[in-house]
Amino acid sequence: MFLATTISTTLLAKGLMIGGGFIGPGIGIGLIGGNYLQAVGRNPEAAKFLGQALIFVAIVELFGLLAFASIFII
Amino acid sequence: MIFKLFASSGPVVYISPKVIFHLGHIPITNSIFYGWLVFIFVIVFLIYVAHRVKIKPARGIIQLIEYAFEFIINLINTSFEDKNKAKKYQPYFITLFLIILINNEFELFPFAGEAFKSMGWPLLRPFTADLNATFAMAAITMGYVYYSSVKESGGFRKYLGHFFVGSPFNPLYLIIGILEMTTDLTRVFSLSLRLFLNVTIGEIVIGVFSYLGQFLAPISALPFSLIEVFIMALQAYIFTVLSVMYLAIVVNHASEKEVQTA
Numbered sequence: 298m299f300l301a302t303t304i305s306t307t308l309l310a311k312g313l314m315i316g317g318g319f320i321g322p323g324i325g326i327g328l329i330g331g332n333y334l335q336a337v338g339r340n341p342e343a344a345k346f347l348g349q350a351l352i353f354v355a356i357v358e359l360f361g362l363l364a365f366a367s368i369f370i371i
Numbered sequence: 372m373i374f375k376l377f378a379s380s381g382p383v384v385y386i387s388p389k390v391i392f393h394l395g396h397i398p399i400t401n402s403i404f405y406g407w408l409v410f411i412f413v414i415v416f417l418i419y420v421a422h423r424v425k426i427k428p429a430r431g432i433i434q435l436i437e438y439a440f441e442f443i444i445n446l447i448n449t450s451f452e453d454k455n456k457a458k459k460y461q462p463y464f465i466t467l468f469l470i471i472l473i474n475n476e477f478e479l480f481p482f483a484g485e486a487f488k489s490m491g492w493p494l495l496r497p498f499t500a501d502l503n504a505t506f507a508m509a510a511i512t513m514g515y516v517y518y519s520s521v522k523e524s525g526g527f528r529k530y531l532g533h534f535f536v537g538s539p540f541n542p543l544y545l546i547i548g549i550l551e552m553t554t555d556l557t558r559v560f561s562l563s564l565r566l567f568l569n570v571t572i573g574e575i576v577i578g579v580f581s582y583l584g585q586f587l588a589p590i591s592a593l594p595f596s597l598i599e600v601f602i603m604a605l606q607a608y609i610f611t612v613l614s615v616m617y618l619a620i621v622v623n624h625a626s627e628k629e630v631q632t633a
């Protein structure tokens with residue numbers, strides 16, 4: 298049986314930061330992809346807007362990457 | 372037994388560039404050193420391509436560069452309403468795109484990283500995996516964008532007028548306008564941080580997965596390297612398209628007003 302004598306708050310903070318930080322961009326990219334597919338399904342001509350959808354993916358992705366970068370400074 | 376398979380130390384991760392030698396009293400970091408090598412390659416390679424371009428298209432890598440040129444030219448032409456103005460801004464953004472693209476793709480070569488060492492640090496580090504480099508690129512780009520948008524809208528006061536929906540003496544419009552200006556100033560940071568974090572985290576992901584694979588490293592890191600080839604090109608495209616859009620919004624707004632008053 299293992300009993301924790303000390304709790305590493307840094308590790309906990311890193312885990313929480315990664316978990317919380319990636320939930321938002323995950324939902325966001327899912328919404329963008331889902332709406333893009335829906336638009337293509339309704340109107341196949343909209344398939345040419347993939348480039349514009351990728352720009353929004355990059356904008357959303359930045360916040361996840363910021364959370365990932367922050368774990369190195371705590 | 373299984374733990375003996377894995378090394379005792381974790382994957383090697385570098386967030387910041389390291390000083391590898393001194394030129395006089397100026398410290399030279401590994402990322403700017405690799406950046407210089409890549410810049411020399413870009414200049415020599417593009418001069419070679421420019422001499423080989425003919426009306427009858429040549430085969431090979433020249434066609435790829437021509438395709439990249441036309442891709443960015445089309446992007447700029449569709450963003451600007453006025454075609455003459457679009458032609459004026461093409462050279463800068465094509466340069467920006469090609470430099471970021473080639474610098475990003477040179478990240479993936481095996482000699483960039485742990486292969487060569489100098490003073491205990493890796494000798495070559497990708498140029499765009501350095502916040503100083505991407506911040507300099509973003510600052511120069513946004514400076515050029517601000518300068519051109521002030522010139523296109525005809526004076527500094529008219530440029531500031533773009534931020535206000537109505538009269539600036541209405542308190543609500545004044546607050547919205549000031550908020551718009553603050554978000555405008557954060558563009559330098561968002562552009563530079565996006566490029567820097569994507570490249571650096573790509574490096575870290577490849578490093579972590581080649582560490583987990585140990586002697587199977589070529590197999591475990593291969594899919595992530597292939598994704599990186601795509602992501603690096605995408606990031607170069609996004610940096611260019613966002614800076615084109617920041618300029619195009621102001622320029623299109625200015626030409627719209629001219630049409631309305633005429």
